Amino acid sequence: VIKQDGGRRKSKVSRDADIEIENLYKAIPQLAKVFRITDKIGEGTFSSVFLGEAQMHDGRRAMFALKHLIPTSHPTRIAAELQCLTVAGGTESVIGATYCFRKEDHVVIVMPYMEHQAIVDIIGSLTFEEVRLYIYHLMKALRHVHQFGIIHRDIKPNNFLYNRKSNTYALVDFGLAQGTADTQIELLKVVRQRAALKGGGPMGKQDTAQRSKAPPRPPPKTTTASTSLPPRPSTSLLHSSSSSSSSSATRKSLVKKARCVSTTVPTSASRTNHTKDLSGLRKQPRPVFGERNLNSCTPAAATTKPAAIKAELVKSSKTEDPANRRYCAAGRGPLPVRTQSASQKPQRAVQQGLTCSCYQSDRVCNICMSRKPQVAPRAGTPGFRAPEVLTKCPNQGTAIDVWSAGVILLSLLSGRYPFFKASDDLIALTQIMTVRGSRETIRAAKAFGKAVACSRELPRQDLRTLCETLRGRRPSPDEVTPLPEANRDSTSTRLHNIQDATPTHRPAEQHKDGAGENPSSLSSALPNQQEVRNSEPDCKVELDERGWDRVPDEAYHLLDRLLDLNPGTRMTAAQALQHPLFKDL
Amino acid sequence: KTSGKAGSAAKQGFQKCKAGRISKPFVKVEDSSRHYRPISLTMPNMPVFNLKTLPPCSPFFVHDKVNPGIKQQGHRGVKASASEERTNVRKKKRGGYCECCLIKYENVSMHLKSERHKDFSKSDEYLVVDQLVSTLHCNFLHIKSQVERMKCSVS
Ligand SMILES: Nc1ncnc2c1ncn2[C@@H]1O[C@H](COP(=O)(O)OP(=O)(O)O)[C@@H](O)[C@H]1O
Ligand SMILES: [Mg+2]
Ligand SMILES: [Mg+2]
Ligand SMILES: [Zn+2]
Ligand SMILES: [Zn+2]
Numbered sequence: 001v002i003k004q005d006g007g008r009r010k011s012k013v014s015r016d017a018d019i020e021i022e023n024l025y026k027a028i029p030q031l032a033k034v035f036r037i038t039d040k041i042g043e044g045t046f047s048s049v050f051l052g053e054a055q056m057h058d059g060r061r062a063m064f065a066l067k068h069l070i071p072t073s074h075p076t077r078i079a080a081e082l083q084c085l086t087v088a089g090g091t092e093s094v095i096g097a098t099y100c101f102r103k104e105d106h107v108v109i110v111m112p113y114m115e116h117q118a119i120v121d122i123i124g125s126l127t128f129e130e131v132r133l134y135i136y137h138l139m140k141a142l143r144h145v146h147q148f149g150i151i152h153r154d155i156k157p158n159n160f161l162y163n164r165k166s167n168t169y170a171l172v173d174f175g176l177a178q179g180t181a182d183t184q185i186e187l188l189k190v191v192r193q194r195a196a197l198k199g200g201g202p203m204g205k206q207d208t209a210q211r212s213k214a215p216p217r218p219p220p221k222t223t224t225a226s227t228s229l230p231p232r233p234s235t236s237l238l239h240s241s242s243s244s245s246s247s248s249a250t251r252k253s254l255v256k257k258a259r260c261v262s263t264t265v266p267t268s269a270s271r272t273n274h275t276k277d278l279s280g281l282r283k284q285p286r287p288v289f290g291e292r293n294l295n296s297c298t299p300a301a302a303t304t305k306p307a308a309i310k311a312e313l314v315k316s317s318k319t320e321d322p323a324n325r326r327y328c329a330a331g332r333g334p335l336p337v338r339t340q341s342a343s344q345k346p347q348r349a350v351q352q353g354l355t356c357s358c359y360q361s362d363r364v365c366n367i368c369m370s371r372k373p374q375v376a377p378r379a380g381t382p383g384f385r386a387p388e389v390l391t392k393c394p395n396q397g398t399a400i401d402v403w404s405a406g407v408i409l410l411s412l413l414s415g416r417y418p419f420f421k422a423s424d425d426l427i428a429l430t431q432i433m434t435v436r437g438s439r440e441t442i443r444a445a446k447a448f449g450k451a452v453a454c455s456r457e458l459p460r461q462d463l464r465t466l467c468e469t470l471r472g473r474r475p476s477p478d479e480v481t482p483l484p485e486a487n488r489d490s491t492s493t494r495l496h497n498i499q500d501a502t503p504t505h506r507p508a509e510q511h512k513d514g515a516g517e518n519p520s521s522l523s524s525a526l527p528n529q530q531e532v533r534n535s536e537p538d539c540k541v542e543l544d545e546r547g548w549d550r551v552p553d554e555a556y557h558l559l560d561r562l563l564d565l566n567p568g569t570r571m572t573a574a575q576a577l578q579h580p581l582f583k584d585l
Numbered sequence: 586k587t588s589g590k591a592g593s594a595a596k597q598g599f600q601k602c603k604a605g606r607i608s609k610p611f612v613k614v615e616d617s618s619r620h621y622r623p624i625s626l627t628m629p630n631m632p633v634f635n636l637k638t639l640p641p642c643s644p645f646f647v648h649d650k651v652n653p654g655i656k657q658q659g660h661r662g663v664k665a666s667a668s669e670e671r672t673n674v675r676k677k678k679r680g681g682y683c684e685c686c687l688i689k690y691e692n693v694s695m696h697l698k699s700e701r702h703k704d705f706s707k708s709d710e711y712l713v714v715d716q717l718v719s720t721l722h723c724n725f726l727h728i729k730s731q732v733e734r735m736k737c738s739v740s
Binding site for chain 1: 605606610611617620621622623631632637640642685711712713714717720
């Protein structure tokens with residue numbers, strides 16, 4: 001049968017697909033009783049997706065996408081993905097699961113087939129209206145999964161399918177999903193607990209795949225004692241413990257509060273114990289669900305920490321001069337003790353005593369370099385990672401998906417895919433800074449507990465100018481745009497705004513309106529073109545322009561709010577749906 | 586010591602940091618708790634917008650030779666998308682990490698045949714999947730697969 005099928009095909013590629021199809025039939029013979037598998041339609045990082053046709057009990061024939069997961073996936077991960085699909089999927093442009101087949105380690109998730117065009121292939125021909133609708137439906141899908149406490153973690157065009165003819169959309173691929181602290185997806189909770197018990201490393205799947213050439217990371221020695229960022233803090237441990245007037249406060253402010261507080265939680269204690277379980281795992285470059293443990297913790301830790309942390313936060317923000325540093329370190333002393341689990345020892349105290357003066361300077365010394373590396377979830381696709389992911393913020397929430405959606409919008413508005421292209425997280429962060437500004441990034445990072453220094457000042461770009469230039473709608477200079485080299489050591493501008501980090505204060509909104517109100521290197525480097533958007537539309541021209549001659553300011557305003565560097569103030573998917581850009585939808 | 590991450594960057598021509606002054610231009614990130622090792626990276630070539638790149642490729646010129654990316658993408662045909670290329674690269678390596686056995690492997694098919702993995706694949710670890718599946722309804726009609734497949738593939 002293989003031979004016959006294969007002979008029919010012309011290219012080597014499809015013959016390869018046929019071999020894979022036959023192997024799949026062999027791996028799960030049950031499939032052959034139900035499906036006629038005709039093609040391979042996708043290969044993601046950890047799966048192969050096939051096209052299958054089946055006859056239903058009601059007599060109709062239907063097409064399905066059969067996702068064959070790599071058999072090295074842990075069953076709990078597989079089950080969590082399946083549960084996301086069955087619980088949250090099937091509506092709101094989120095793909096559902098029709099069924100699932102398993103034989104031993106081979107699992108196939110059956111989903112309705114969604115014919116689609118790869119964004120990378122159609123990005124040059126999309127109309128602005130298509131982009132607007134695409135983002136709108138993406139936001140609907142995100143709002144929906146976020147309501148279930150699912151952080152998708154891998155939002156990118158390949159995972160948000162688009163059928164141009166039928167104007168349909170499908171969010172797929174919950175293979176990297178994580179639960180928020182109050183997730184409704186049981187298995188995402190289970191995973192959290194498992195991970196907490198097992199301990200583990202920071203690596204996400206794709207992350208590991210990418211870095212397979214790189215030397216394995218030093219094994220993580222600690223875990224953070226904090227909950228993951230709750231998108232719906234009203235029921236989260238963190239929230240209930242950190243606020244007594246929970247019900248009266250608005251959701252937004254709670255989210256902000258939770259974010260701000262939790263993101264500055266110092267590690268509870270170094271996991272310096274060497275129990276059998278942990279030391280075994282620690283040798284592994286990527287323990288099962290390793291990164292999930294970062295957002296998990298013992299309930300005790302979650303309930304006891306926040307108040308203390310808030311105090312800590314203010315202190316550490318003020319401890320710029322060495323004299324204060326001791327106080328700060330001393331202030332942290334009791335925390336590890338209080339939050340330690342039975343298996344953790346306060347060995348950290350010794351190291352904590354050793355302070356150095358490298359903080360926010362252009363130096364590192366043996367003291368700070370001997371500290372343990374911080375571990376934080378970073379699964380996902382490099383160019384789509386939010387700043388809080390890139391800077392290893394241990395508490396990450398649904399806002400990371402919104403950032404990724406913002407990157408998609410940036411990509412679609414500028415006609416560039418991928419937009420960010422970086423092999424390293426700090427390169428990715430720098431690329432973000434070239435768009436959003438280094439000062440702005442430094443300020444935002446401070447709000448989530450990270451001190452970022454960039455030796456060069458990178459000015460924030462005006463988003464419209466940037467997108468129109470990259471789209472070729474504005475003349476571009478002959479040469480690579482030289483960015484101003486201020487060579488200002490940014491560490492000199494540090495810590496000017498403690499309020500940014502204080503949950504009760506609204507951080508200064510530096511760029512509330514992203515459209516065209518700030519000087520930028522691009523607009524100054526380029527001849528400033530006259531507005532053409534409001535000129536009388538010539539029908540023919542309009543067709544050719546596909547709406548790109550009249551992109552409303554709202555589009556860039558939304559982009560600005562999705563690409564808010566601070567997850568605490570970043571727009572949520574629910575808020576995005578209320579944005580004026582979508583007022584007629 | 587720096588993280589593996591910086592190590593990989595070093596391979597690509599970026600400098601990982603050592604004790605001392607960090608050469609410019611650099612980016613440094615520290616947790617404000619100061620409990621963790623700072624991460625920093627010297628980038629001899631800071632990312633800049635390369636406005637000579639044509640849509641749809643990334644505006645960031647990639648300087649490292651390991652990752653020539655951009656030029657090819659601009660010229661690629663419809664089907665040979667960026668994602669597909671990554672896939673092909675990955676296929677060739679095939680190495681990875683097994684979440685079930687908690688070990689790294691060089692060759693996935695070899696690993697799947699190993700005793701350790703086979704034991705795991707027959708274990709009741711998969712009950713969590715089965716349990717979920719048992720809540721789903723199978724609405725598929727059974728077909729005679731062999732005959733059916735040949736018939737259809739001819740048509
Ligand atoms: N329901 C579906 N209908 C059509 N194509 C799909 C469907 N699900 C996945 N695909 C295709 O397969 C690719 C990989 O699937 P995905 O679930 O993202 O797997 P991975 O986790 O390996 O990335 C997708 O990018 C898409 O092209
Ligand atoms: Mg995918
Ligand atoms: Mg995936
Ligand atoms: Zn130091
Ligand atoms: Zn295995």
